[in-house]
Amino acid sequence: MTPLLSLSLRSIANRRLSALLTVVAVALSVALLLGVERVRNDARDGFAQTVSGTDLIVGARGGAVQLLLYSVFHIGHASNNVSWQSMQRVAALPQVKWLVPLSLGDSHRGMRVVGTTDDFFRHYRHGEGRALAFAQGKAFAPAPDGLFEAVVGAEVAARFGYAVGQRIVLSHGSLGGEGGPRFADHADKPFTIVGVLARSGTPVDRAVLVGLEGIEAIHVDWHGGAPIPGLAIGPEHVRKFDLSPKSVTAALVGLDSRIAVFRVQRQINTMGEEPLTAILPGATLQELWSLVGVAERALLAVSALVVVVGLAGLVAVVVASLGERRRELAILRALGASPPQVFALLALESVLLSLAGIVLGLGLLYGAGALAAPGLAATWGLNLGLGGPSAGEWRLLGAVIAASLLASLVPAWRAYRYSLADGLTIRI
């Protein structure tokens, strides 16, 4: 055993300030790279699990991504509604276990209003099958008792300071709210908040949920997107009307068995009476992510470059130290060190520095992760796993180690050349 390891450790300790700085630079770059990778994965997983436990989403005939966008993310609009009869037929298919209708189109101060049934709270799942939880209150009661009851998402409650018992006014279309035209408000029929949902990190946080019949009720005296002139039916009279839904925008569907999902999808897509589209939310979410995922890959590429910069700095520091250490190399040669040993000594030094950087980087990542995880989960619904490195992270770590090995060859090779060329001449 040659004393190479202890020599390089001592030599590093002798230049501890520059060594520390390079290690910190590498550590920060490694923490950034792995952090980006981790956030990226968690964001993708979180995104892919915006809806879980729902086997199919059904809407009017149209694009899969569009249907996903308006039904789950409340972005954009459906080109057509689906008649209530068609939804009933879907619900009656033998493999369908449950169906939660969604009626979209109204808003409240910029937040989307979702007309649905109280089954929504029972069946909507996100993440690893997590149900929606109430921070306050409870679900709206079925009509007629709960006709003007509403449940608000966590973001809605936080933004506007809402609590159970407060009354809110819905607006027609997405026009209403602050600055919107007053005529669009359903001001005559306010809703009472009966529940506030806990944060889920899904679009539900930004939604106001009411019963389907409530949506019908605020529109009985409306036609074609505007109040019918001269007709005003107050909330006390509206209950006499038939408030059963005529049409809805989309529906979440659960099946008895996932195995049947493609068969049921085909059945719905080919149901004769009305052209419908059924999508598998998971697959469509993946498709959507591949569109928005370019940014996260660019981010990863940039952080990989930061690691390269960190390693380049490390090489620069070690190479710069070589100039003043040439006589050190000659001493080692005189003592019997072979050029390969000189090579190994310098390679070892760079490798030790980069390994220290990588380990410190991992420490930073877990430290920052542990500190930031609760906040990230609460604000963004990101669940930063604090488990060991994932397969992808191991791959990245492997790549960083490989890169640092390659980088270490630069000073090692220079030292090797010096030790051959200098002989025992101690250059001062």
Add this chain to the structure above:
Amino acid sequence: MQRQTAAGRDVPAVAVAAMRYRWPGAARDCLAIEQFAVGGGERVFLRGPSGSGKTTLLSLVGGVILPQAGTVSVAGQPLARLSAGVRDRFRADHVGFVFQLFNLLPYLSARDNILLACRFSAARRARLAVRGTSAEAEAQRLASRLELGDVLHRSAAELSVGQQQRVAAARALIGRPGLIVADEPTSALDADRQQAFIDLLLDECAEAGAALLFVSHDLRLARHFDRIVDLAQINQAAVSGEAAA
């Protein structure tokens, strides 16, 4: 007392024969030596002006570089016959070096600098073991002989130049290599310290039974040596070079 072993007398510590060396890229030979030898335990003063090739000759004796022609043998072993790795180990085992300046690794203590010679050489450790001592004990013994006892734990960078050169001498001597090579080791010392250091080196080599090849441009230091050799006298390359000039 000086030349203890019979083997030491018979086998020359250094033998150079019909040797020619030219630095890569140089226009002419640096060294061309027909015959030069240092006997076992012999103490030779090799004189030559600056730039005459003294350090080059020591590099050849150490096997750090190889001649283009002829042989350089140390302790009877022609160095060119050894593979590069074995040659490096052979140097660690059989030759101790003392340089002009900056002999020590600055980040090691004086003690660790001395012990470094043993860590690169199993043969030096083995020779100490045969004598019933350890590298640490021997470092301690040499240090107290060289009046370094109380600075052993100090970092090399904190030592005076004189102390550094004595640590270098201890490192060259530890584990009893057959040959000590000193390359102007006193040129950084005050005039009154120079002779003291040389006397010390001569004594320790005699005590260890090691041959000493001491090179310097300063003939005033040549007292007490067994033999004085002028590099210009044995180096044909230098003669022809001067003739041409």
